[in-house]
Amino acid sequence: MxxxxxxxxxxxxxxxxxxxxxxxxxxxxxxxxxxxxxxxxSRSLGEIFRANVLTRFNAILGALFALVMVTGSYFDGLFGLILVVNSTIGIAQEYLAKRKLDRLALLNAxxxxxxxxxxxxxxxxxxxxxxxxxxxxxxxxxxxxxxxxxxxxxxxxxxxxxxxxxxxxxxxxxxxxxxxxxxxxxxxxxxxxxxxxxxxxxIAADARRFTRTRSEIQESINTLLKYITWVIVVALPLTIWSQWRSVGDQGWQAVTIRSAAGIVGLVPEGLVLLTSVAFLMSAVQLTRRQVLVQQLPAVEGLARVDVVCLDKTGTLTAGEIAYEGLEALPGHDADEVRRGLGALADDPNANGTLAAVGAAVPSPGWTRTGTVPFSSARKWSAASFDGQGGWVLGAPEVLLPADDPLRAHVAELAASGRRVLLVGRSDGLPAAPVSGGEAGSAQAGSPAAGNGAEGDTAGRDVAGRGEAGRDVAGMPSPPAGLVPAGLVTLTEQIRPDARETLAFFAAQDVDIKVISGDNPVTVGAVARAVGLDVGEPVDARTLPEDPESLRDAVERTTVFGRVTPEQKRAFVHALQAGGHVVAMTGDGVNDALALKDADIGVAMGNGAQATKAVAELVLLDGRFSHLPDVLAEGRRVIGNVERVANLFVAKNAMSLVAILFAALFAVPFPFLPRHLTLVSTLTIGIPAFFLALGPNHRRYVPGFLDRILSFAVPAGAIAGLAVIVSYLLAGSHYGVPKDELVSRCGIESGTSPTDVACWQPGTGATITLLVVFFWILAVLSRPFRFWKGILLATMVTAATLAFLLPAAREFFTFDAPAPLVWESLAVGAVGAAAVEALHRFLAARAPRP
Known part of the structure; x- marks a missing residue:
């Protein structure tokens, strides 16, 4: 069929x-x-390959590599191998991360x-x-x-x-x-x-109004790439023209090689790779802590958060509500009230409260004829039973008149941290009989009715409430004729790690707002128990709807009770309007709208599917204590990517300055491509990989792109000026006379000149550049840790060996007489001192986190 x-x-x-x-x-x-x-x-394997290989910078480097290969100077094409290694690492890292994240996402689909x-x-x-x-x-x-x-x-x-x-x-x-x-x-x-x-x-692709988490890092990196692209567009013809003027008489090969060296220095070949790897590795790391990252920028986003809105249930408390007792009110039979409570709890669509009651209070077996399901906006549920009338269960503050003396007793119970519910009787609920057509199929004819208790009640409940149940469900106020019959008390176990987690956020200057649908007195008692400075809890029903007034109330208050789902959303909007970056945690469907609109939505793993679907982060084991781990990962990503970006942009600025001064003084570009490959690998590439993945606890400070440009551009300019000075000095004291350049240093054969004197000016410039860039690396590695010291020492040793080992000297065309070494080191030391002065100047002006 x-x-x-x-x-x-x-x-x-x-x-x-x-x-x-x-x-x-x-x-x-x-x-x-x-x-x-x-x-x-995640992306498919084909998309991963295209994203890591088919980029505009890879296209530029690939074209330059082909041109260098045509010249026959194969050693100067070493940057092409680095390009392949970078792309391979990017593909492998993202694919491995994709497998882990996809597997976890599948398990939690x-x-x-x-x-x-x-x-x-x-x-x-x-x-x-x-x-x-x-x-x-x-x-x-x-x-x-x-x-x-x-x-x-x-x-x-x-x-x-x-x-x-x-x-x-x-x-x-x-x-x-x-x-x-x-x-x-x-x-x-x-x-x-x-x-x-x-x-x-x-409908349109944005029909679900999906909004991607804002990433300051990604926005800043994209902006940098735009700037760098335009710099390359302008610098390319200038470089070719200036090198044709200065080394054109040595052959087209020399022009090609020197021009390629200048442009290679302008390409941030590993910046995007290391940024992506940092995000992916953070996401994978968090999976080990039972945190599913549904949007990678959310890792960074939580580090920018300065207000966390959280619910009491499932966050401060374990979320497992336990029935404590029933207090029948005077004039009501305790057994009768208990039976009414058990009948209400006998609901296949029970929420957590009814399930807790049902586990402790047996069902009397009454026949349900009409139902008003619980709604977080209504804050009560009800049902009518054949021959037993209507029964109601809900929040006393909603069901009781404002002047009812019973409210004082409710407040007394709530002040001890208990949840208090009112159970009562009402003649205002219609006793809708089960209609023959629908009910008959559900109860008698449906095989689902014979699959155990759940199937039986589900078939009867779903089909048998009819139009009456739907009409009553729309009631915005308590049912007419409500007679209070008893008070139900429930308890929640406070999470043992809640106090420590909240203390962590307080130490990080992150404000906490407890936003709950429970009685504000109860919520306040729980909040005090976990160490929050509660002040006076506020009943959200008394709050103004005016956005400005609401913003003031939300700013100065810590604990809110009786908050509706729409108010939770309004709270998020009010905090955002006040300039805050807001994280919202929740587990119920009543939290979904607020999670969706918050800057970072955090859902509990045992929460409603609708809530998890809109969240950026899902705490799979429901432990709020994982959030400090996420915040730490976010800070690590922001701090480390900033370090890495500074290194790459400084190299770009250095190359641009060297290109401009080479054109101004009509001298060859100071480096061969192989020289810049060595410098980039030892002062940027390898260190950046470790720095991008290392620990970093620096607090988030706004202005990611501004800080990069304010340090990296002048630091790179200092390095470029030092290189030009060193190159001009070396050219005036070492190397070969200008009128002998063609005969002794020409590259018509497509190979490097064999006269080692031709190597000396480039050698001096490379020594100076290494000194300045190692100092930039040292500045960006602060505060020092043992592993950073080992990393820096290893890179310096490798650079030194490139000048000492005969095979390395020949490969890189280095020739460094002792006077040239000291001269180049001195110029480099001046450049390093200028970088240090720049760093201290910017640090003194920077706002404190």
Whole structure:
């Protein structure tokens, strides 16, 4: 039977009762009628290859490499090998990280309840097929389009599609669409459009209003790359012209090699690679701490956060609510109240509170005839029972009149940290009988009704509430005729690591805002227990709606109770309007809107699927104490990438200054490509790789790009000036006379000149450049650690060996008489001193984190 056979009148079990068979599912998978979405957690292998190989800078270096190879000076093409190594490392690192992240994302992929072969099964959302009978419960995301067969007070948040955040009630026969989420109630429907045919995937690509996490690093690096690209465009013709003037008589090979050296120095060949590797390695590192990074820039984003908004339940407390007791009010029989409470808790779509009550209070077996499911906006739930009337359970502050004396007793219980709920009776709930058509199929005819307690109550509950349940679900105020019957107390275990985690954030000048739907007195008591300076907790129902007034209230208050989902969102907006970078943690569907709008959304691993879907970070084991690890990773990424970017930009600035002065003085560019390959490898490439992945605890300070430009450009200019001075001095005292350059230093044969005197000016310039850049590296490596000292010493030793070992001297064309060495070192020392003075000047002006 196919989806066309979805019937309502044929004899025997119907599709809406039994769902598809295994054979029908296989048939639809074979036809491609499956809910595979275009969204992926990472790039494909082909995309990884293209992103690491087919770049504009690789194209520039590749063209220069080809030209150098044509000259026959193969040693000067060494930068081509570095290019291949960089790309290979980038591909390998991203592919390995992709495998780990994809595997973890698969393990935590969203799931959907479907009825197949008459049984309720949980399958990956991507495996839902056309015609599947889908069961929805609170917190689920709607995975595909369809028309409701049954509804038990089903309310959907359709903000992703309509922009309206108010929950929308849906009755049997209503169309529902993917991209929405269940905020209350339950229901069943057939998937009539899946995958690319679903509404959310047919509309514009931003229909879900997906917003990528802002990354200051990526924005700054992209800006730098634009600047550098334009510099290369301008410098290329200038370099060719100046080198033609200065070494053109030595042959076109000499012009090509010197010009290539100048342009190679302008290309930041490893900057993008090391930035990407830093992000990826952070994400992989966090997976070991049970943190799933759904957007890589979120690692950096948390380091910029200065306000964390968190819920009490699941964050400060373990999230496992335990039933403590029931206090019957005077005039009410305790056993009767207990039976009413047990009947309310006997709900297959129970939230955490009802589940905790149900685990301790047995069900009396009453027949449910109508239901008002719990809503975080309404803050109460209710049900009517055949022959027993209506019962209500919810927040006392909402259900009790403002002048009710019982409020004082509730406040007393809440002040001890308990959660307090009011259970009462009400004649305002309609006792809706189970309608014959729907209920009959759910209770009598449906095989799902015979699959244990859950299946039985689910079939009866979903189908049997009818129109009355939906009407009551829209009630914005407590039901009429409510008579308080008892107070229910529940307890939550405070997380043992909550105090330490909050103390960490306080030490890092990160403000905490506790935003909870619970009684503000209860929330305040828990907050005090974990060491927060609570002040006076505020009942969110008393807050103004005016954005300016709300901003002031949110700024000066730490603890808020009775906060609605829309208020949580408004709090985030108010803090952002005040210039704060906001992180929001949560686990319930009532947190989804706030998580979506926060700069960084953090969902608990045991939270609702709708919440995890919009979060940038998911704490897989639900431990709030992992956030300091994420913050530390973010700081490491920001600090280390800034160091790396400084090194590359300083090299670019040095090359540009050398190009300009070579043109001004009509002298050859001071270096051969092989010289810059040596300098780049030992002072930038290898050190940058380790610095990008090493620990870094420096606090975040705004102005990433400004700091790079303010240090790297003048430091690179200093290095360039030192190089030109050293080259001119060496040329005037060493090397060969100008009128003998062609005869003794020409490169017509395509090989390096064999007269070692021709090597001396370049040798002196290289020594000076190494001294200045090693000092730049030392400045950027501060504060020093043992491993950094070892790294720096190793690089200096390798550079020294390049001048001492005969084979290395010949390879790099170095010839360094002792006077030339001391002269070059002296010029380099002056340049290093200027870099140190620049660093200290900028450090004195920099704002303190």
């Amino acid at each position: 196919t989806t066309d056979a979805v019937g309502t009148g044929e004899a025997g079990p119907r599709v809406e009762e039994t769902g598809l068979t295994t054979a029908q599912v296989a048939e639809r998978v074979e036809r491609g009628q499956v809910n595979r979405l275009a969204e992926r957690t 969203p799931t959907t309840r479907v009825v197949r072969d008459g049984e309720v099964r949980v399958v990956p959302t991507a495996d839902v097929v056309l015609g599947d009978l889908i069961e929805l419960r609170t917190g689920d995301e709607v995975p595909a389009d369809g028309r409701l067969l049954s509804s038990a007070g089903l309310e959907l948040n359709e903000a992703n599609l309509t922009g309206e955040s108010d929950p929308v009630a849906h009755a049997p026969g209503d169309e529902i669409r993917s991209g929405t989420s269940v905020v209350a109630g339950s229901g069943r429907y057939h998937a009539s459009a899946v995958g690319a045919d679903a509404y959310v995937n047919r």
